[in-house]
Amino acid sequence: MIMDAQTIIAKRIARELKTGMLVNLGIGIPTKVANFIPHDVKIFFQSENGLIGTGPIPEEGMAHPLLTDAGGNPVTALPGACTFDSATSFGLIRGGHVDVTVLGALQVDGGGLLANWMIPGKMVPGMGGAMDLVTGAKRVIIAMQHTAKGKPKIVEACTLPLTSARPIDMLVSEMAVIAFKDGKATLLETGPGVTVEQVVAATAAKLVLPDKISQMSV
Amino acid sequence: MMKTIPITDAVALIPDGATLMIGGFMGVGTPERIVDELVRQGKQNLTVIANDTAVPGRGIGKLVDAGLIARTVASHIGLNPETQKQMIAGKMAVDLIPQGTLIERIRSGGCGLGGVLTPTGIGTIVEEGKQKVEVNGLQYLVETALRADFALINAFLADYLGNLSYALTGRNFNPIIAMAADTTIVCADHIVPVGLIAPDHVVTPAPLVDYLIMNG
Secondary structure, eight states, X not given: OOOXXXXXXXXXXXXXXXXXXXXXXXXXXXXXXXXXXXXXXXXXXXXXXXXEEEEOOOOTTOOXXXXXXXXXXXXXXXXXXXXXXXXXXXXXXXXXXXXXXEEOOSEEETTOOEEOSOBTTTBOOOOTTHHHHHHHOSEEEEEOOSEETTEESEESSOOSOOSOSSOOSEEEXXXXXEEEETTEEEEEEEOTTOXXXXXXXXXXXXXXXXXXXEEOOO | OOEEEOHHHHHHTSOTTOEEEEOOBTTBTOOHHHHHHHHHHTOOSEEEESSBOOOTTSXXXXXXXXXXXXXXXXXXXXXXXXXXXXXXXXXXXXXXXXXXXXXXXXXXXXXXXXXXXXXXXXXXXXXXXXXXXXXXXXXXXXXXXXXXXXXXEEEEEEETTOOEEOOGGGOTTHHHHTTSEEEEEEEEEEEEOTTSSOGGGOSBOGGGOSEEEOOO
């Protein structure tokens, strides 16, 4: 079976999440990560609108108007869930209590700086919680397709407004797993059926290529 | 001392040009009846401080639809195309603020603080025009306190004294804005006798509430 890009990305990132972690997933591909967590791995998922213990979408007819995710869509609360106000929610985020956040990206530069909240003159939705999450979470993982309309999204320097001065820790695309340590983008894994040369060709930033680069297992 | 009040009288207290903090997150936990009455009375030139502007036809989105907002102070407007349209057309000013910074600025306003120091926004366009300070070797932005003329609250339970509790994700900005305005008006899903909300379950203490809107 050929896996689509979003599934490859979500499945690979799911492997980074371990029992007991407090995790915040952004919208889009990041939300799909929750679908690939093994049953014996128990994660505390936070919705920044004030919920820890976010569960799957409710069965038909079981939605509660006051139980929603950050997009305003109905969710469930798992046993052991708790709710809180927005100051507490962002205290958790900014205060370094969130173990992992998974977010989307418009651009990431070679040093791991992220732009993911606006395209001047085109798309000005507001940063919502993105700036706080990138600034405060213990680990920031980016989930994104490697290119947009054939153009690399990993660039030498971001041309779009940055989300934070804090670099991301890891980027997972359908083509690659890249770690950002000491300001360098290091290729750790290539996607299913993808060669190192293909990753390099689809990336506009300088990549460090270690001796051993493994194939992504999803 | 809190007063119970019919909804038409409560909203009549709000003049054109008022600054409103409105509870809710994508319309969840927004006092929908107050919003409807603001639209019915056609309040003009409002400044709205809230997390977002929901979607057209819901919560704060109804105020946007009716063209009643002159300025929005929010963290996210991306899910309301009408807000974006009015912003681009120059009909509505929009200040976009990181969500954690927005709620802390409001909390400061309600707690007698001049503002907060936050690392969020350092090295981004958010820092433009703001004071930066170094504390223990780390850089922070000075983010000043926000207050409003009115806080419009949706609680799940209110007792006859004005003690409030909230349900699930309907809490969000509500208890924070309840402290940050000159006048706090509450629309509760259920009004219950005093004593029914256990002291440990009261989130917003009664003395913070000025008006509780009557059922009906």
